Amino acid sequence: MIAMKSSRVKAAIAAVALAVILAGIGYASVASSSYKSVSDLLEAKRTVKATVEADVVPIGRGVYTLILGDKVYTLEARGSYGVARDPAGEVYAVFLISDGKHTMLAFYDATDEYMAYQMGSGLSSSVVLSVTYEPGLTAILKTTDGDVQLPVVLVNSILKGCHTSYSQGAATVS
């Protein structure tokens, strides 16, 4: 009887200890999944893939020149984002992201159609992006106000949550 009670207590202690360990590892894994900021990305010493949340800085309106690596693009700025075209006619979306401390140029290799669909009339003021950041990759943006050199982040996809969708009311197919 005493032996059984003792093994019960041992089992309970083992379960609690294991629960604490699993909770700690689980919490750490979930917490490490939280979004990075622009400043966090800039601290990276090697190429990283990350999910970053940032404010969108208006890029203005007009036609600029963008130099990225050895390529020169014509950038048509449309307010919250711009469409960059290389000499071969390939199009990319370009926008500026910031966390209030640092600003980066986001370069998105997407089809024009998908951009139009995903961005609609423009980007929202805050975005969540799946990105690849290569330290040292910079771009020169030549605007009417002068040249600006910015670190570059390559966008894999623009991510959206479901949060606001649920408050829109319900629709049906007639």
Add this chain to the structure above:
Amino acid sequence: MGGEACSRVRLLAAALALVALADVAWASVAAFKAPFPVKVDLGAPTAYRNLYIHVPMAWSSYLLFGLALIFGISYLARRDPKYDRYTFYSVVMAEVYGVATLFSGMAWAKESWGAAWNWDPRETGVLFLILGYLGYFAVRSSISDPERRRLISSSYAVAAFTLVLISFISAYITESLHPRAEQTRQFVEAGNVGMYFGPKIMLATITAVLLLAVTVRLGDCEARYLKLAGGLVLLIGVASTLALVSPYLTDSPVRVLDAKLTPDGSIESLTISGGRVVDFNPPIPSPIKPARASDGQPSIIGHIVTIENGTVKVVTHWAVALNLLFYSLIVGLLMLAAHKLARVRA
């Protein structure tokens, strides 16, 4: 097992057969007919019909992990081997439901979040939950002494429940693309969403509990119609899936990128994939009701449609078909395998 006990199990199996058939049939109805948000941030609004499949599946897996916790505690308190068997089967089924939930969420996220996998806290939490409970089987198989195996694996099943809590609160403790329960509830209370969602969550819950109850009690009893019902569940699921994906196979669905509506909500023109503009003269009624979101944006935007002979048909997003297939597969196969599972030496 005695005749009376077998009769009781057969009764349970009959209930399971009926409920599981109703469950998968209702999931199919929801996949074709259920409401979706008028306007979504990204992708096809019909992808949100996954709500009627993914959420009940996720809830069922949490419920089964919860039952594993209760049975684990019961074993530790009473040392009755039957509770150890119950714990084992609860974890087996919860893992099957959990894996299906993870994949169904990824299929939905591909359309509605913009990426199937992006280490979102909820995705990470569920992945860690599934991996963590796999440890239960590793622990179990590594101990040869039966009493010690039962004791340690039950302790593990109790401890591992913290992973369920972590995965559930992951969308609360850090920013996540995954909605919180109250946001989902807000939508469920809109229009006649609850009419589809309420019965679905109830049927899925009862199916999961009956699947567990029948499997742990079946023993050597025979309940042949369980296999028949499992086969029918698979048939309904596969047939509905094929019907849902048929427009992708036979027609050429396109995405609506923009739309022009008349003041009364009829469609004047649609801009579709490829930037092509399709005019409708005279304007046609919008197949989506209401035709506009609260901000005035045409509710047809983002939808996948087929356009033929001046008519627009809305196509349900493929992720819904895939998830319906996932769900009918897990329920159907667990029913088909119930006899074999029941004879596994837990």
